[in-house]
Amino acid sequence: MSDKNKTIQEKMAELQALVNWFQGEDFTLEEAVGKFSGAEKLAETIEKDLSELKNDITVIKQRFDVEA
Amino acid sequence: MDDVLLSVSDFVSLTNQTLEYAYPSVAVVGEVSEYRISQGKWVSFKLKDAGAVISCFAGVYQLRTPLEDGMKVVVVAAPRLNPKGYFNLNVRSVKLVGEGSIKKGFELLKAKLEAEGLFAPERKRPLPRIPQRVALVTSTESAAYADFTRILNERWGGLKLEVAHTQVQGEPAADQMIRAIQYFNQQEVPADVLVIIRGGGSAEDLSTFNDEPLARAIAASRIPTLVGVGHEIDHSLADMVADVRAATPTHAAETLVPDRAEIIRAVRQQAHSAGQLLLQSVQQYRERVREQLEGIERRVDDQMARAEALLLSTRSLLAELNPMKVLARGYAVVRGDPKVGSEIMIETEKQHITAEVTDVRQK
Numbered sequence: 304m305s306d307k308n309k310t311i312q313e314k315m316a317e318l319q320a321l322v323n324w325f326q327g328e329d330f331t332l333e334e335a336v337g338k339f340s341g342a343e344k345l346a347e348t349i350e351k352d353l354s355e356l357k358n359d360i361t362v363i364k365q366r367f368d369v370e371a
Numbered sequence: 372m373d374d375v376l377l378s379v380s381d382f383v384s385l386t387n388q389t390l391e392y393a394y395p396s397v398a399v400v401g402e403v404s405e406y407r408i409s410q411g412k413w414v415s416f417k418l419k420d421a422g423a424v425i426s427c428f429a430g431v432y433q434l435r436t437p438l439e440d441g442m443k444v445v446v447v448a449a450p451r452l453n454p455k456g457y458f459n460l461n462v463r464s465v466k467l468v469g470e471g472s473i474k475k476g477f478e479l480l481k482a483k484l485e486a487e488g489l490f491a492p493e494r495k496r497p498l499p500r501i502p503q504r505v506a507l508v509t510s511t512e513s514a515a516y517a518d519f520t521r522i523l524n525e526r527w528g529g530l531k532l533e534v535a536h537t538q539v540q541g542e543p544a545a546d547q548m549i550r551a552i553q554y555f556n557q558q559e560v561p562a563d564v565l566v567i568i569r570g571g572g573s574a575e576d577l578s579t580f581n582d583e584p585l586a587r588a589i590a591a592s593r594i595p596t597l598v599g600v601g602h603e604i605d606h607s608l609a610d611m612v613a614d615v616r617a618a619t620p621t622h623a624a625e626t627l628v629p630d631r632a633e634i635i636r637a638v639r640q641q642a643h644s645a646g647q648l649l650l651q652s653v654q655q656y657r658e659r660v661r662e663q664l665e666g667i668e669r670r671v672d673d674q675m676a677r678a679e680a681l682l683l684s685t686r687s688l689l690a691e692l693n694p695m696k697v698l699a700r701g702y703a704v705v706r707g708d709p710k711v712g713s714e715i716m717i718e719t720e721k722q723h724i725t726a727e728v729t730d731v732r733q734k
Contacts, residue, residue, distance in 0.1 A: 339646055342645040353638075361531075363536075363554075368537075368538070
């Protein structure tokens with residue numbers, strides 16, 4: 304899935320996984336700089352998404368004042 | 372009409388036709404007495420006041436609240452003369468009136484639903500932390516709806532909210548809300564959360580949310596439910612059966628979604644903590660390398676010291692073995708063939724002497 308198609312929740316889970324990686328056993332200094340850079344970019348994307356996204360509100364046409 | 376001869380059956384039919392024409396539906400207020408349920412299906416009671424009494428009949432399904440003798444009610448009914456000659460009211464709906472009756476009805480229904488386990492904590496389902504699809508049942512003309520959507524938009528984005536507009540007070544409200552709940556529950560892809568909201572009002576306005584079928588519809592929802600009705604002090608049966616209760620519609624919006632400002636802060640903190648962890652790790656690596664270098668340095672120093680000590684002791688031993696040091700102690704080195712008549716060389720600390728051997732004896 305490309306980054307564009309990911310939901311905010313998925314991006315937040317990805318960021319959490321990156322942070323966990325820094326505390327886990329797979330941590331290597333060689334990879335850490337790249338991972339940190341990825342975490343920073345992801346945080347910026349999430350912040351941008353959160354600031355820009357609007358809610359989609361629809362009042363459904365179905366009437367409930369009469370039995371269907 | 373005394374010139375028309377009617378059979379008893381005709382008279383009863385004619386009376387009922389007249390009643391139906393004149394009073395298709397009447398609302399009568401009175402006190403319940405002699406309340407009975409037959410075969411679990413039929414309800415009968417007397418409705419009385421200080422001066423009169425009338426029999427009432429209903430199906431159990433028509434009662435939306437438990438009744439008890441002494442309760443004050445408004446009965447909406449059709450007056451009928453039955454073939455056995457008894458006049459009664461065929462009940463369409465019963466509504467509790469008066470604070471005492473409303474409270475009593477609430478307590479009776481609450482006890483009934485509680486006994487069925489509908490309020491049990493183990494039934495409560497958690498709401499997703501960040502829902503993506505939300506179904507809302509409310510009046511879109513209400514202030515509660517305006518407050519709810521305003522708070523929702525302030526706090527969060529990217530949410531798909533479907534709204535079912537229904538009445539939220541008055542007699543048709545409960546059935547409308549039940550239909551809306553059923554509509555959302557029948558969707559192929561159900562919403563993540565079903566929200567029901569209504570602003571504050573009088574006890575009578577809010578009594579819709581103490582309706583038994585509505586409470587059961589909320590309890591039966593396959594979509595987790597969030598109910599925010601009235602003010603903080605108001606408690607309805609709809610609240611109690613819901614998976615999550617919000618004190619007000621505004622609180623429902625706050626409960627439903629996180630605050631984006633808080634999430635942004637948390638996300639920044641996460642990225643910052645990754646940076647901190649990276650710096651810590653670099654520091655730890657540096658410490659480890661420094662310790663290793665110090666270890667190497669210590670080992671080199673040890674080896675050097677050991678080599679220096681060895682050299683020193685060897686030099687001192689060599690110094691002890693120096694022949695000049697023996698000569699200095701008064702000894703001499705004799706070179707040549709030690710035979711009588713031979714010439715030999717004698718070396719002392721300070722002299723070289725040539726001598727002739729005059730005598731040789733074995734020791």
